[in-house]
Amino acid sequence: MIDHEVQFKKFLQKQGLKLTRNRARILEAAFSVHEHFDAEKLYDLIKADNVSLATVYRTLPLLLEAGLITRTVRIGGRDRFEHILGHPRHAHWLCENCHAVIETDLSALLPAINKEARALKFDIQNISINISGLCWKCKGGANDSQ
Amino acid sequence: MIDHEVQFKKFLQKQGLKLTRNRARILEAAFSVHEHFDAEKLYDLIKADNVSLATVYRTLPLLLEAGLITRTVRIGGRDRFEHILGHPRHAHWLCENCHAVIETDLSALLPAINKEARALKFDIQNISINISGLCWKCKGGANDSQ
DNA sequence: TTTCATTTGAGAATCATTTGCAACAAAGAC
């Protein structure tokens, strides 16, 4: 059983829940995508296995609580997520014009964030940094003003 | 006319739009709340003036584009905003347990963010930093595990 | 006060997400 599957199973057991075939399938799908995904995307990946969209929606919060995925940007009215293991935390730069998403490492920001956390006695579970604006391609063109 | 009203009017004119009584009312409401608010909240504040919820929803994106408000945390499936003028940018620390929202200044992080932006040639319009976890009150109690 | 474009309220329509429910498993207890 893969690393994150073990982690998920442990988490589930602690809540008296089970690691079912469906849940394992969803977890696997989430880790097979190395970019953002939304519920629909996962569903597309596994619907062949007769997993319903409702189950995907039911599983997402579990993965979230288990600390295996994280909620990131919201695009087109849809929540988007990404897996965490082997996917170091990063900031998202979202272009308002072309909707490109650029990712950058958080390491430059982490020291300052952790310092703040200590001061607040806050236990960090998830960090989400989204910066919107115009990417280099769009800052001159498409949008003539601003 | 207040500062941010001037700003809004300018913005609207640039798009061939008008600063109507309703829009001014919504802007005013947005600036009267010194915390996060959602569409419904603004609506409650001004429905006595016969402004419809639809108009609130229609105006929010304008305020956003005009750089007068910013989208922050999403709670209970609702988009939340806050005004910007006189309300320096800050990070949000969201407690998963008691849902408290703590705000901290961004100044410690801005230099690093701006540096990154320069490297990416990215034009920042909006920065949203949300850190979730457990606040000091909840990290020991309520939730026995974790 | 005519004209023409923009706004608006009201309610219907959308669409992601949640839920209710009945049928299904899984894991023990016997």
Added chain:
DNA sequence: GTCTTTGTTGCAAATGATTCTCAAATGAAA
């Protein structure tokens, strides 16, 4: 094995925030 209990799932229906439609209202300008 066979009960029993408890969690799981697919399906369809419900929910609820947000968006859209459209006809009436308003505003600016001539």
